[in-house]
Amino acid sequence: MSENLREQLLLLPDYFQGHLTLTLIAMSLGVAVSIPLGVWAAQSNRVKGPLLTVVSIIQTIPSVAILALVVALLGGRIGLVPAITALVLYSMLPIVRNTVTGLESVTDDVVEAARGIGMSSRQILLQVRIPLALPVIIAGIRTAMVWTVGLATLSTLVGATSFGNFIFSGLQTRNLVAVTVGSVAAAAMAVILDAIIGGIQWLAENRVVQVDEKRFRRVRNAVMTALILCGGFIIYSLLPEEEVDFVVGGKGFTEQYIIAGLVAAELEGAGFSTEQRLGMGTDVVYEATASNSVDVYLEYSGTVWSNQMLREDNPGRETIMAEVNDYIARTDNLTNGSRLGFQNLYALAMRRDRAAEMGISSISDLRPYAADMVAGGDLEFFSRPEWLQLRDTYNIDFGEKLTFDTTLMYSAVNEGQVDIISAYTTDGRVAAFDLLILEDPEGALPPYDGFLAVSSEAAMNPGFMAVVGNLERKISDVAMRQANRMVDVDGRPVSEAVAYLQTFLD
Amino acid sequence: MIELQHVRKSYDDGTSWAVADTSFTVEEGELLGLIGESGCGKTTTLKMINRLEEPSSGLISIAGKNVMERNPQELRRNIGYVFQGIGLFPHYSVAENVAAVPRLLQWDETRIRQRCQETLDMVGLPLEEYGERLPSQMSGGQQQRVGVARALAAQPDVILMDEPFGALDPVTRAELQEEFKRIQATLNLTVIMVTHDMTEALLMADRIAVMKGGEVLQIGTPYELLNEPAHDYVQEIVEMPRQRADRLEKLLHRSAS
Numbered sequence: 001m002s003e004n005l006r007e008q009l010l011l012l013p014d015y016f017q018g019h020l021t022l023t024l025i026a027m028s029l030g031v032a033v034s035i036p037l038g039v040w041a042a043q044s045n046r047v048k049g050p051l052l053t054v055v056s057i058i059q060t061i062p063s064v065a066i067l068a069l070v071v072a073l074l075g076g077r078i079g080l081v082p083a084i085t086a087l088v089l090y091s092m093l094p095i096v097r098n099t100v101t102g103l104e105s106v107t108d109d110v111v112e113a114a115r116g117i118g119m120s121s122r123q124i125l126l127q128v129r130i131p132l133a134l135p136v137i138i139a140g141i142r143t144a145m146v147w148t149v150g151l152a153t154l155s156t157l158v159g160a161t162s163f164g165n166f167i168f169s170g171l172q173t174r175n176l177v178a179v180t181v182g183s184v185a186a187a188a189m190a191v192i193l194d195a196i197i198g199g200i201q202w203l204a205e206n207r208v209v210q211v212d213e214k215r216f217r218r219v220r221n222a223v224m225t226a227l228i229l230c231g232g233f234i235i236y237s238l239l240p241e242e243e244v245d246f247v248v249g250g251k252g253f254t255e256q257y258i259i260a261g262l263v264a265a266e267l268e269g270a271g272f273s274t275e276q277r278l279g280m281g282t283d284v285v286y287e288a289t290a291s292n293s294v295d296v297y298l299e300y301s302g303t304v305w306s307n308q309m310l311r312e313d314n315p316g317r318e319t320i321m322a323e324v325n326d327y328i329a330r331t332d333n334l335t336n337g338s339r340l341g342f343q344n345l346y347a348l349a350m351r352r353d354r355a356a357e358m359g360i361s362s363i364s365d366l367r368p369y370a371a372d373m374v375a376g377g378d379l380e381f382f383s384r385p386e387w388l389q390l391r392d393t394y395n396i397d398f399g400e401k402l403t404f405d406t407t408l409m410y411s412a413v414n415e416g417q418v419d420i421i422s423a424y425t426t427d428g429r430v431a432a433f434d435l436l437i438l439e440d441p442e443g444a445l446p447p448y449d450g451f452l453a454v455s456s457e458a459a460m461n462p463g464f465m466a467v468v469g470n471l472e473r474k475i476s477d478v479a480m481r482q483a484n485r486m487v488d489v490d491g492r493p494v495s496e497a498v499a500y501l502q503t504f505l506d
Numbered sequence: 507m508i509e510l511q512h513v514r515k516s517y518d519d520g521t522s523w524a525v526a527d528t529s530f531t532v533e534e535g536e537l538l539g540l541i542g543e544s545g546c547g548k549t550t551t552l553k554m555i556n557r558l559e560e561p562s563s564g565l566i567s568i569a570g571k572n573v574m575e576r577n578p579q580e581l582r583r584n585i586g587y588v589f590q591g592i593g594l595f596p597h598y599s600v601a602e603n604v605a606a607v608p609r610l611l612q613w614d615e616t617r618i619r620q621r622c623q624e625t626l627d628m629v630g631l632p633l634e635e636y637g638e639r640l641p642s643q644m645s646g647g648q649q650q651r652v653g654v655a656r657a658l659a660a661q662p663d664v665i666l667m668d669e670p671f672g673a674l675d676p677v678t679r680a681e682l683q684e685e686f687k688r689i690q691a692t693l694n695l696t697v698i699m700v701t702h703d704m705t706e707a708l709l710m711a712d713r714i715a716v717m718k719g720g721e722v723l724q725i726g727t728p729y730e731l732l733n734e735p736a737h738d739y740v741q742e743i744v745e746m747p748r749q750r751a752d753r754l755e756k757l758l759h760r761s762a763s
Contacts, residue, residue, distance in 0.1 A: 113593030116558055117607050117656070118583030131597050 007493055008166065008181045015182075018161030019189060021237035022152045024230055026084045027145055030091030034144075035137065037092070038099025039125065048100060055093045063090065063151050067158050071284050078280065078288040083155035083162075090151055091144040098140025102133025138201045142194055149190040153182065158284055159249065159277040159294070163189075168279040172253050174407060174491060196230075199223040246458060249285045249294030250278040253406060254487050254494075255344060255426060255450075255480065259298040261498040263452065263468070266505070270467045282307065286453075290332035295458035296468060300344055302448035304328060306385040314389075317343075317447040328453065337454040337468035342426055342480040345448045346386050349423035349435040351413060362439035363394050366420075370396040376409045376418035377401060386445055387422075393444035407488075410435075426477060428485025450480075474504050507696045508532040508555065508664065513564030515550055520562070524550045526720040528564075532713075534663075537690055537697040539711030541704060541743070547720040548700045549590075552666050555698065556585045568664060583610050586657030586665035586695075591673055592649045594641040600626070600652050601637035607660040625655040628689055647678035654686060658693070665690075667699040671706065683710055705747045708732075716740050 041048040058066070066089060070082040106129045114124045130137075156164030166182025169175070199219055206216060246267055250260035257278055264274040277294060282303060288294040301324045305311050309327055314320070321339065328334040348363055355361065358369060366373075375398035381387055382401050391397055398420070404412060410429040413421045423430055425437060425448075452471065458464050483497040508531070515525040525547040532538045540548040553559040555566055557578040566573045573581055594603050601622050608618045623633045629651035641649050650670065657665055670686075671679045687710050690697055701707050707714050708728045715725040716739070724736040732748065735741035 109589070109591055109593055110595060112558070113587075113589050113595070116556065116582060116587040116589060116593070118579045118581070118610055120579050123610070128595060128597075 002177070004175065004177045004493060005181070007495070008175075008178050011166070012181070012185065015161055015163050015165050016185065016189075017237065018155075018165075019149075019152055019163045019186065020233060022080065022083055022087060022155055022160060022162055023145075023149050023189070023193065024234050025080075025237075026087035026091060026148055026152070027141075028234070029084065030088045030095060030144060030148070031141060033088065034092045034095035035099050038096045038137075039103065039130070041096065042100045042103035052097060052100070055096050058089050059093045063154050064157065066090070067154060068281065068284070071158050071287070075287075075291065077291065078159035078277065078284060078293050080160050082158045083152070083160035086158075087148050087151060087155070091148050094140040094143040094147070095137070096140075098136050098143075099133065102136030102140075103129050105136065106132045134204055135201060138197060138204070142197050142201075145193050145197060146190050149186055149193065153186055156279045157252070157281060159280050159288060161277075165279065168252055169257055169494075171405070171407070172257065172279075174488060175493075196223060196226045199226070244275040245272040246274050246295040246464060247293065248274055248276045249280060249288060249297035250276065251282055251285055251297070252279040254428075254484050255424075256298055257494050258483050258487065258497045258501065259340070259450070259452075261494050262501050263296055263298075263471070265498055265502065266467050266470070267464070270463060272464065272467075286332075289334060289453055289455045292455045292457045295455045295464075296337060296452050298340075298450055299453040300448040300450055302345070302386070302446040305446050310385075311446075312385050312389050314443050314446050317449065320447055321449050321451075333456040335454040335456070335459040337452040337459070337465060338470070338472040340450040340452070340471055340475045340480075341473040342450050342475050342477045343448050344427075344450055344480070345425040346381065346384075346445050347423050347425050347440070348390075348420055348438045349413070349430060350420045350438065351416070352434050352436045354416075354419065355436045355438075360438065361436070362441050363390065363396070363444070364441055366396050366438070367394065371399050373398050373419040374400040374402065374417075376404050376412050376421040378406050378409060378422055379403055381422040389446075390444045393442045426480040426484055428481055428483075428488045431481060432485055432489040450475075470505065475501060476504075479504055507534040507536070507569060508698065509565075509567045510551070510555075511565040513551070513554060513561045513566060515547070515554060515559060516562045523720045525554070525561075528717075528720075528722050530715055530722060530725050532696055532698060534696050535694040536712045537687075537695075537699060537710060539707035539714040540698060540700045540717060541702065541707045541714055542717035543702065546717040548717050549668055551717070552668055552698060552700050555666060556582045556587060558582075579610075583607055583660060584662055584664075586660070586662040588650075588653050588657045588665065588667040588670040590668040590670070592641075592646070592653050594649055594652055594656070596641055598641075599637060600631070600639050600641070600644070601633060603641070603652055604655045604659050606656060611660055621659055621661075622655075625658045626652075628658065629655045629685070631655070645678075646674055647682065650674060650682060654682075654689075658689070663696055665695050665697045667697065669700055669702065672701070672703070679706075686710070704743050708744075708747060716743065 037051060041051045063086070066086045067082065070085045071078060074082050110128060110132065111124060114128045119127065152162050153164030153167055155162045156168050163182040163186045166178045166185070170178030170182060200223055203220055203223060248260045248264045250256035260276050260278055264276055267274050280288065285294060285297050286299070286308070289297060301321045304324045304327065305320050325336045328336070350360065360366060382403065402418060409421050410433060412418045413435065414433045423435060423437065430437065452468050454468060479501060483501050486492045486497045486500060487494055511529050513525060513528045514523055516523050528551060540551060542548045550559055554561045555573065557573055595606070598606065604622045604625055605618045608621055622637065626633045626636065631648060631651055641652065644652070653670070671682055674682065683706060699710065711728065713725060713727050714731055716723045716731070718739050724731065724740045731740060731744050735744055
């Protein structure tokens with residue numbers, strides 16, 4: 001077994017627990033909410049139309065957007081609560097719709113017979129209509145279950161552990177083994193949970209006629225065992241976890257994974273227990289740290305400068321760092337635990353041979369060519385203030401602007417599918433693909449000093465602050481680029497890059 | 507036992523009358539046939555007796571008590587009802603179907619079990635053999651026997667039947683008609699049976715009420731209807747079975763000779 005696969009499989013129990021917890025709790029709540037809503041809708045046409053419209057609309061909102069909205073609505077809370085909320089919202093459509101359809105498909109004859117022998121409306125519902133609608137309702141639950149298992153992988157983005165941790169970190173670090181392990185595990189979980197509900201459905205349908213007593217009993221025992229295990233599992237998962245000392249957060253790209261790993265390793269070395277929540281969006285992890293759900297993560301001065309402070313000017317690297325420190329302390333009670341030394345700047349990069357051919361070495365040289373060029377940006381670049389600043393300062397705009405996942409963006413420029421990309425200065429792929437970083441003579445792009453943003457609670461712990469402070473100015477641009485390159489280009493595990501960076505510490 | 511006084515029913519606030527000014531009385535132990543074409547108001551009349559429909563005006567009483575003053579669910583549990591198109595619960599076994607009303611009345615399980623046995627024996631479907639089956643595993647005739655057993659289960663004095671044998675083949679229908687008549691006589695049940703089959707009404711009913719356009723045209727014994735029809739329509743529908751019987755008679759006679 002390869003080292004990589006072994007490393008991934010070691011993570012499996014933890015991610016399995018996270019994923020199953022999310023799925024089971026979200027499905028239990030989804031069923032508990034959706035069936036009564038479906039019953040209500042089936043009784044009243046006034047409710048039915050609007051309700052089905054609302055749950056359908058929820059379904060059409062992209063799942064990543066729902067997650068972000070839920071986090072915002074919950075005031076920056078991350079982890080299980082927003083993930084489960086989003087999953088419950090997503091599970092509603094098939095269950096509500098099938099409940100309504102199932103109840104409506106019960107024939108009037110049977111309902112009238114139930115009335116005629118003296119059942120109350122409630123008894124008709126519970127003893128006749130719901131049991132007869134059950135196969136259709138269960139079919140809806142099965143659909144929702146499969147969706148939920150799949151969507152639960154996205155919970156990683158809001159800091160809840162799931163099989164998505166394999167998939168997102170695998171995609172970022174070009175680790176296809178991790179992506180495969182995550183996908184196979186999620187598929188297997190979907191199949192098994194679906195089989196359990198299928199078993200319940202079979203039992204419900206064969207409840208009265210016991211065609212084959214032995215088989216019935218076998219299925220019943222299997223289903224009961226599975227249900228007891230699931231129930232026990234939920235209870236186990238809801239037990240207050242052994243509280244770790246510090247939560248290390250991170251966004252979803254390689255450098256973040258490496259620095260989070262480094263910080264966690266250093267904290268563990270100092271005797272603290274840690275937990276990593278990686279792959280979160282920029283705003284999500286910032287809010288989470290402000291609300292003490294995360295204790296420390298790698299942030300960049302330029303990100304805060306433009307995203308939080310909405311500044312577009314560039315008064316210089318030191319001034320910006322100082323103003324950012326002041327701003328995060330004042331508005332969100334965050335502390336700059338240490339400035340690591342490297343800058344991960346946004347920059348424009350081209351293939352060296354192509355730049356030479358066109359005689360381009362700085363952004364100002366682009367002016368005559370830009371209108372005919374195809375540019376690639378990461379998912380956010382062209383909507384960021386930096387790009388607007390660049391565009392206005394140099395008075396350039398590209399003929400065509402495409403957005404890419406960063407990994408794909410680098411191969412696109414390398415293979416000539418795009419002429420120029422938004423690169424990061426510490427990215428290992430800049431060196432690996434021998435790209436030329438264009439100079440920025442006007443200083444349009446703000447500096448991006450990497451620093452450790454620390455939550456207010458963690459900042460009060462001197463031991464923690466000592467560990468974090470020890471990283472001050474220890475990691476140079478070159479070191480960071482090399483660490484990134486080990487993972488992104490050479491396909492080495494994050495742990496090796498962490499070990500490499502640890503050689504720079506005392 | 508059952509009394510209707512000037513009962514009227516309109517579904518459109520009095521523009522038209524599904525049932526117009528109907529009065530009749532059914533004595534204890536009597537089987538009254540309610541006959542007429544579809545849409546004549548016979549099923550509506552039946553359903554007003556156990557309040558599946560509410561009369562627009564008039565008075566309906568059972569054993570001297572106004573049905574409108576009784577809780578509809580409690581009223582229905584105390585009246586046996588045999589449904590058109592059988593109306594068994596498809597997800598209940600035979601035994602559960604028969605036990606449905608006693609369960610609603612919260613009898614204890616031993617009594618329910620015993621009563622299921624009695625009523626299923628009465629309709630010729632022993633509990634041991636048929637109790638666990640689903641309706642879908644039985645023939646139409648067997649299903650309607652279960653329907654009758656279900657109506658009898660809670661020992662009601664009054665049974666309402668809405669075209670109970672309409673969906674059955676002629677042989678099964680004849681068998682069930684006779685059996686039901688026997689059960690009705692043994693238990694001294696008061697029965698109102700809606701039908702559109704005049705032969706069935708003549709053979710089973712003690713008295714027959716003929717309805718047309720929401721009104722009762724005539725009510726009387728089969729003998730009275732056959733011999734003193736008070737109305738052209740009554741004459742027309744009672745003549746039908748008689749003419750057919752005559753024609754059969756002739757055919758039999760001819761083939762015999």
